[in-house]
Amino acid sequence: MSKPVLAITEQRNGNFRKVSFEVVSEGRRIADQLGSELIAIVLGAGINGLGAELGKYGANKVLIGDNEFFKNYSAEGYTKTIVEAIKKIDPEIILLPASNFGKDLGPRLAVHLDVGLATDCVAIKLENGKLHAMRPMFAGKVLAEHQLNAVPYMASLRPNIFPVLEPDESKSATVEQISVPISSSDLKAIVKDFITGEGGKIELTEADIIVSGGRGMKGPENYKIIEELADVLGAAVGASRSAVDAGWRPHSDQVGQTGKTVSPNLYIACGISGAIQHLAGMSSSKCIVAINKDPEAPIFQRADYGIVGDLFEVVPKLTEE
Amino acid sequence: MNILVCIKQVPDTETRIKIADDKKSIDPTDINWILNPYDEYAVEEALQIKEKLGNTTVNVISVGPDRTVSAIRSALAMGADEAVLVKTDQVLDSLATAKALAAAIKEMEYDLILFGKQGVDDDNLQVGPMVAELLNMPCVTFISELNLENGKATAKREIEGGYEVVKATLPAIFTAEKGLNEPRYPALRGIMMAKKKTIQEKQVEIDSPKIEIVNVEYPPTREGGQIVGEGIDAVPELVRLLREEAKAI
Numbered sequence: 001m002s003k004p005v006l007a008i009t010e011q012r013n014g015n016f017r018k019v020s021f022e023v024v025s026e027g028r029r030i031a032d033q034l035g036s037e038l039i040a041i042v043l044g045a046g047i048n049g050l051g052a053e054l055g056k057y058g059a060n061k062v063l064i065g066d067n068e069f070f071k072n073y074s075a076e077g078y079t080k081t082i083v084e085a086i087k088k089i090d091p092e093i094i095l096l097p098a099s100n101f102g103k104d105l106g107p108r109l110a111v112h113l114d115v116g117l118a119t120d121c122v123a124i125k126l127e128n129g130k131l132h133a134m135r136p137m138f139a140g141k142v143l144a145e146h147q148l149n150a151v152p153y154m155a156s157l158r159p160n161i162f163p164v165l166e167p168d169e170s171k172s173a174t175v176e177q178i179s180v181p182i183s184s185s186d187l188k189a190i191v192k193d194f195i196t197g198e199g200g201k202i203e204l205t206e207a208d209i210i211v212s213g214g215r216g217m218k219g220p221e222n223y224k225i226i227e228e229l230a231d232v233l234g235a236a237v238g239a240s241r242s243a244v245d246a247g248w249r250p251h252s253d254q255v256g257q258t259g260k261t262v263s264p265n266l267y268i269a270c271g272i273s274g275a276i277q278h279l280a281g282m283s284s285s286k287c288i289v290a291i292n293k294d295p296e297a298p299i300f301q302r303a304d305y306g307i308v309g310d311l312f313e314v315v316p317k318l319t320e321e
Numbered sequence: 322m323n324i325l326v327c328i329k330q331v332p333d334t335e336t337r338i339k340i341a342d343d344k345k346s347i348d349p350t351d352i353n354w355i356l357n358p359y360d361e362y363a364v365e366e367a368l369q370i371k372e373k374l375g376n377t378t379v380n381v382i383s384v385g386p387d388r389t390v391s392a393i394r395s396a397l398a399m400g401a402d403e404a405v406l407v408k409t410d411q412v413l414d415s416l417a418t419a420k421a422l423a424a425a426i427k428e429m430e431y432d433l434i435l436f437g438k439q440g441v442d443d444d445n446l447q448v449g450p451m452v453a454e455l456l457n458m459p460c461v462t463f464i465s466e467l468n469l470e471n472g473k474a475t476a477k478r479e480i481e482g483g484y485e486v487v488k489a490t491l492p493a494i495f496t497a498e499k500g501l502n503e504p505r506y507p508a509l510r511g512i513m514m515a516k517k518k519t520i521q522e523k524q525v526e527i528d529s530p531k532i533e534i535v536n537v538e539y540p541p542t543r544e545g546g547q548i549v550g551e552g553i554d555a556v557p558e559l560v561r562l563l564r565e566e567a568k569a570i
Contacts, residue, residue, distance in 0.1 A: 117415070
């Protein structure tokens with residue numbers, strides 16, 4: 001039997017983040033190809049009941065590191081604990097989420113394992129025993145296939161891309177506690193607090209639907225109509241770089257090459273002309289709708305459906321429908 | 322206080338990226354090379370700390386071929402004091418870059434090392450935290466605010482759905498997220514002065530890459546787009562298409 005696949009999962013406040021199920025599901029698929037076991041790992045504080053759930057998504061074993069130090073994310077604590085676990089498991093492949101959690105943790109683990117890491121992958125496959133990872137570069141202007149040459153192969157998976165397996169209630173995983181080999185003197189950077197963003201906001205990189213507004217919004221006060229449409233659809237609100245640079249929307253809302261790269265099921269671009277940096281950040285959306293008064297706007301070339309018209313009339317009408 | 326900013330030269334975000342004939346790399350002709358936008362935030366933060374605290378040096382370091390000098394000059398023109406170029410023509414992966422930087426930084430002493438959170442070319446987001454692990458320094462990624470007091474730093478770390486407040490003891494590494502500050506435009510005087518500053522060249526051993534690009538392609542082009550109509554009259558048809566055809570709502 002081949003060496004196991006390890007899925008590093010992310011929880012917050014005792015709940016798995018959706019991308020964790022995506023990572024476990026993809027881990028199951030790749031473990032099946034290898035004919036190997038899938039081991040998942042989760043760290044946190046007071047999370048002992050959490051592990052079993054991952055069995056339904058295909059994990060054979062779940063390792064839990066439960067410790068007060070892990071009330072919040074601790075880069076140093078997670079790195080030390082997971083490196084120690086990895087040395088015992090000796091995995092062939094390590095998968096983790098390409099969330100800010102995984103983007104912080106992955107490179108640290110790669111240093112200790114002295115291996116390569118493919119960040120923010122949209123597809124992975126085995127080829128001649130090596131892991132190949134497809135990942136966008138230049139915010140999606142090109143797609144690059146990377147070959148990993150050092151075991152364990154490491155890849156972080158872009159949220160919202162990999163399908164989650166239908167949970168199988170008949171399956172279960174063995175749950176095992178692992179040691180947490182850290183003391184407070186190991187921690188030189190400590191998370192003191194987590195402050196939630198504006199009320200119930202849906203995160204862009206994880207959203208199923210995004211409604212985005214650009215320069216055509218004309219001012220910050222007009223985003224109300226975008227927010228109303230987003231509310232109706234259960235969508236996240238995005239913005240173009242010009243809207244962010246004008247100070248109309250917070251930086252965290254920016255979609256594009258110097259903002260977030262997003263892959264929702266539906267992207268509705270309102271008053272966005274479609275600058276190359278913006279198109280790079282949203283072109284992997286499954287369905288794109290553009291609303292713009294300029295029929296020549298480049299966004300229409302990327303859109304599945306377009307409406308030429310005044311967004312101040314069209315967007316409220318869309319909300320109504 | 323001694324501050325080091327690690328910078329990268331990248332193609333301008335306006336650049337239309339062309340794939341080279343080898344199908345494994347980017348065609349370098351017609352690329353306008355710039356200082357990585359996220360690194361501008363890191364340089365700006367260092368300069369603001371210097372202006373606030375006084376008695377501070379801000380140095381920059383980069384790894385790359387000869388052309389990297391122009392990105393270094395941009396940072397010097399903003400106001401950085403001195404610069405080091407770890408010169409190499411090799412293709413480096415993130416770990417090899419981090420090892421080269423760590424080897425060069427080991428010979429120096431810094432209280433604060435700043436990076437941009439990512440290079441907007443390869444989008445790997447790895448080098449900052451990798452250097453931190455190699456130098457055994459604390460590191461806070463994706464910061465949108467940084468305050469220093471009595472050898473301690475407090476940073477806002479942007480994560481999905483909000484931010485973390487992180488305290489770290491110096492020396493420490495931080496990677497800059499957009500929103501940290503508004504980078505200044507270099508004044509003419511700064512640009513002229515930057516031309517006179519010497520850039521120290523350093524050679525370090527370069528590790529062989531552990532991950533390589535085997536193929537580069539353009540993303541699939543989107544086809545079949547249609548203009549549903551004009552104005553509000555087109556809305557009901559759009560909603561129907563989204564429901565029935567795209568099944569997106």
